[in-house]
Amino acid sequence: DIQLTQSPSFLSASVGDRVTLTCRASQGISNYLAWFQQKPGKAPKLLIYGASTLQSGVPSRFSGSGSGTEFTLTISSLQPEDFATYYCQQLDSYPPFSFGPGTKVDFK
């Protein structure tokens, strides 16, 4: 099974900060990676698929990049509504459609 790791586990940031989250896969997954945002008590929300394609309706301050084993999610200017937990997911080799352990973005 493909394992995903995310770093950092926790990130403290301020409104307006540029934030970069990293997801690493245990083997190459081409660009078959998605990013989700989850707020407490809510279902995950798809942000990015195909490593870099923005899901419809997602603000352009979110961007994704990477291929193979290393991927990044960047928020260009952190907004108050962006404080949440972010998960990556691989869709290259399944089952399982594994998720990373998450990065929690909190107020500094």
Added chain:
Amino acid sequence: VQLVQSGGGLEQPGRSLRLSCAGSGFIFGDYAMNWVRQAPGKGLEWVAFISTKDYGGATEYAASVNGRFTISRDDSKNIAYLQLNSLKTEDTAVYYCTRGFLSGSNYRFDYWGQGTLVTVSS
């Protein structure tokens, strides 16, 4: 597009539960469906997948539930189900249904239900 979940609740170890996920706003039979769960305070865990009838309604399961859970679908009712048998305390989680969308070579879980809590305890 909406996915509305029902079922869940408190059940004893070894017993069974069935979760439902009703889709609307799209042609339900054209999409694969998945279930994903989240234990209290933990991350996301994919649980089960069912393909469309065009792909034979194929199913896949996480190793942790294989042989105990069954995913199914009734396209005439626009509902996906997850039957949870031989429940264990470690099955306690919020369960989400999610639509699987394939465009080109990219597959994604694009819409999610609201989640339903399953608590397994004696």
